[in-house]
Amino acid sequence: MLNIALGQFEVKSGRPDLNTQKMLSMIHEAKEKNIDLIIFPEMSIPGYLLGDTWEQSSFLKDCEYHGQQIIQASDTIYIMFGNIAVDWAKFNNDGRVRKYNAFFTAYQGKLLPHPKLPYDFGIKALMPNYREFDDTRHFFSLQKLATELKCPTEDLLAPIELNLNGKTQKVGTLICEDGWSDDYQLAPLEILHKKYDIDFFVNISSSPYTLGKNNKRNRVFAKQAKENKIPLLYVNNTGIQNNGKTIYTFDGSSTVYAADGNIIAYGKPYEEKLICINLAKNSQPLPISIQDEQETAGIFEALTYGIRKFLQNIHMEKVVLGISGGIDSAVAAALYVNILGPKNVLLINMPSIYNSNTTKDLSSKLAKNLGCNYAILPIQEVVDYSIKQFETTPVINLADSSASNLHVSSFVAENIQARDRSARILAGMAASFGGGFTCNANKAETTVGYSTLYGDQSGFLAALADLWKNQVYALAYYLNQEVFHKEVIPQATIDIVPSAELSHNQAVDEGKGDPIKYPYHDYLFRSFVERWKKATPEDILQWYKENRLEAEIGCQAGLVKKYFPTPQEFIEDLERWWNLYSGIAVAKRIQAPPILAISRRAYGFDHRESQNGPYYTVKYKKLKQELLN
Known part of the structure; x- marks a missing residue:
């Protein structure tokens, strides 16, 4: 023996x-x-x-x-x-x-x-x-x-x-x-x-x-x-x-x-x-x-272990999270409370005029359910002041002493909100609380850069950035049912339309939300990143032409026709996201916080990329012309 x-x-x-x-x-x-x-x-x-x-x-x-x-x-x-x-x-x-x-x-x-x-x-x-x-x-x-x-x-x-x-x-x-x-x-x-x-x-x-x-x-x-x-x-x-x-x-x-x-x-x-x-x-x-x-159980175990060990390695015992009433921040909050205990977690809601009473109430309810620290810090006054300061401060051309003023567009105003929340409030509150603040981005957002540099993409760790939106939802149910054994993440947070609430065009009470249609785009974006032979627009358009796209990328049948009734709408959507994925999103990923890997291809040093910009092959252009004609 x-x-x-x-x-x-x-x-x-x-x-x-x-x-x-x-x-x-x-x-x-x-x-x-x-x-x-x-x-x-x-x-x-x-x-x-x-x-x-x-x-x-x-x-x-x-x-x-x-x-x-x-x-x-x-x-x-x-x-x-x-x-x-x-x-x-x-x-x-x-x-x-x-x-x-x-x-x-x-x-x-x-x-x-x-x-x-x-x-x-x-x-x-x-x-x-x-x-x-x-x-x-x-x-x-x-x-x-x-x-x-x-x-x-x-x-x-x-x-x-x-x-x-x-x-x-x-x-x-x-x-x-x-x-x-x-x-x-x-x-x-x-x-x-x-x-x-x-x-x-x-x-x-x-x-x-x-x-x-x-x-x-x-x-x-x-x-x-x-x-x-x-x-x-x-x-x-x-x-x-x-x-x-x-x-x-x-x-x-x-x-x-x-x-x-x-x-x-x-x-x-x-x-x-x-x-x-x-x-x-x-x-x-x-x-x-x-x-x-089992997928969700495995994800929960890996995330919990990885976050706990990472916090121990950097000697961090307290964490601050910005919560919006949405699913990503709610799941992140529940994970950190489960690891650190409620007294070591501070949740902060930072509403502007665009945040609905619905999401503000859900933020408060989440904090109460988790039993952790909670604060409300409105941002509108500071955002308005920043915009006014930017627009009224003259920009001097010292060569000819001419002066001009900048105009803050609605898009820039959205970014100002995101940066005020992270660079000012979360960073300052985290230091005062004696901890760090998190990045709550999911993998779909990370893929196309649906985030603001130095804003909501900031933080010491992006624990959810290797999870697609559907996995975040599954994790929410798992946390309620298997971890806390009660509804800590409100069902309304799970049911509500995902939205950044940065403008009137994202009013959740009117059913308006993110431009990403997660039931489809989760799987489209995954084909760009996680397939061993990564898909490109040429592959996507070929599968679309042959009516096998949904089978190839794994999404629910019928979604493509539902979201994009014509080839032109489909191609416009594909190119919009491919341009972002291959363009500005690369720069954002390079500057993103460390990502906790779960999948077969995580961003960072796992998915190696260069800032070369989007490219479309000759065959893609030919397929596009055929479909549009």
């Missing part, structure tokens, strides 16, 4: 000292439980998303020092762990010292040599260079090393041999992406299985949470275990890490797949725990049932 422990713990990016302390504590616990082998996640000592901290030689040496502490703790126990490995005598293509994303195995205070490599560690073979990953910028891959050694990469793959209870165990070691090889020319797991008699596979990972990814991983890894008839142990970390613009939660969900594909051990999401299991070649452990993740 082989006693194995998976060390699922919160890896703090850039803090090898704290990570090593936690690992040593878990190793001590494992020894007390007579564990033979303990396994920690990928990059468990330094963390994974570090940006160009990887270019600091002193940091690399510090990671080596802490790695030695883990190795020394292996006196009576095998330890597998991830760390940065440095070959100080060689250099990467950028001229910096060579670094590997490495898999270490230690026993009796020493590292076990790799049977096929010139190092005492395994090397990550497959380097992800998409979404938030930037591995090839920093790390030298096994494939590059094979080219340098003038041999096939397959020749450098071999199992690590452990001598446990008088028997040799051959372990196929994989690092994260090495187990997701469908789109690569190299499949490390298949090669190891084909060439060697593997007893079990170990995949150490640092895999960020993405909505639906765990369901897919369970299908993929269970299939690998079943087809190869070999157990597979997957170890992932918890915590949050970021690349400056986008914040990722790491949910752990470490899992052991038996040789028949059944799950026999599982680490609960976001929980630090030593997961212990007895693994024997001929035993049949009882399978455990893991339900597929």
Whole structure:
């Protein structure tokens, strides 16, 4: 019988000292439980998303020092762990010292040599260079090393041999992406299985949470275990890490797949725990049932964990939110109250002449339902003064001493309102309250820049900016029913037309609201961003022409004809939003607060973009002409 422990713990990016302390504590616990082998996640000592901290030689040496502490703790126990490995005598293509994303195995205070490599560690073979990953910028891959050694990469793959209870165990070691090889020319797991008699596979990972990814991983890894008839142990970390613009939660969900594909051990999401299991070649452990993740529950859990950890990391204990009576600010308020408690949250309603009694009453009702601090600060007097000051202050041309006055348009007046609320009231009140203020934008608004720079797009964190409007509504119901078990978000807030209430054209009591038609535009905008092969106006127009647009983007059938009776109206709408998405919205996203990632493609460093302006292909122009004729 082989006693194995998976060390699922919160890896703090850039803090090898704290990570090593936690690992040593878990190793001590494992020894007390007579564990033979303990396994920690990928990059468990330094963390994974570090940006160009990887270019600091002193940091690399510090990671080596802490790695030695883990190795020394292996006196009576095998330890597998991830760390940065440095070959100080060689250099990467950028001229910096060579670094590997490495898999270490230690026993009796020493590292076990790799049977096929010139190092005492395994090397990550497959380097992800998409979404938030930037591995090839920093790390030298096994494939590059094979080219340098003038041999096939397959020749450098071999199992690590452990001598446990008088028997040799051959372990196929994989690092994260090495187990997701469908789109690569190299499949490390298949090669190891084909060439060697593997007893079990170990995949150490640092895999960020993405909505639906765990369901897919369970299908993929269970299939690998079943087809190869070999157990597979997957170890992932918890915590949050970021690349400056986008914040990722790491949910752990470490899992052991038996040789028949059944799950026999599982680490609960976001929980630090030593997961212990007895693994024997001929035993049949009882399978455990893991339900597929439900979308809204998964979103709530990831947001709650991510917000809480982010607040802890920046040492913020109090939060101010501007609330309008609308759904986005209401959901954000409920999330923060659930995390921080009502006494640490201040909700502020900032009405102008355009805000209805309906939404003002809903703001008050929300604050009362949540039991938190509440303030009303009208803005109209200051806005009127600002407009008057702008229009009556002469602008002098010093070349000829001529003077003129500016005119504040209705559109500019809307932006003045938004900036007064954020730059003056929320910023000042947050500082006075001893906290920060939030950005409550959703993903549809973020996609087309339906926000005001230095206004409602400001804040220390955009917690909802990776959620489409339909997901925000679903989260509102979930908060009422499953979290607070009562109606804290008023039903009228859910039912009311979404509106910024910045002019008479957005009067909610008259059914006037945002120009975004969320039941359709949520899905149109998502096709621009989240499809693996991103849609462009050419694709949209082709699908529209073939009457399959709704099926392609996933919205309700009949919406396109309902909203846009003619091709001209459809094309005008498409171009309006594409011009914004590719134009000013890019500049706004670059200056937006950090976004908490949930989806398969979040804004920030995940969705990388340039300020090139909108472009329409030759085929799009031809399709447009055909439809208009």
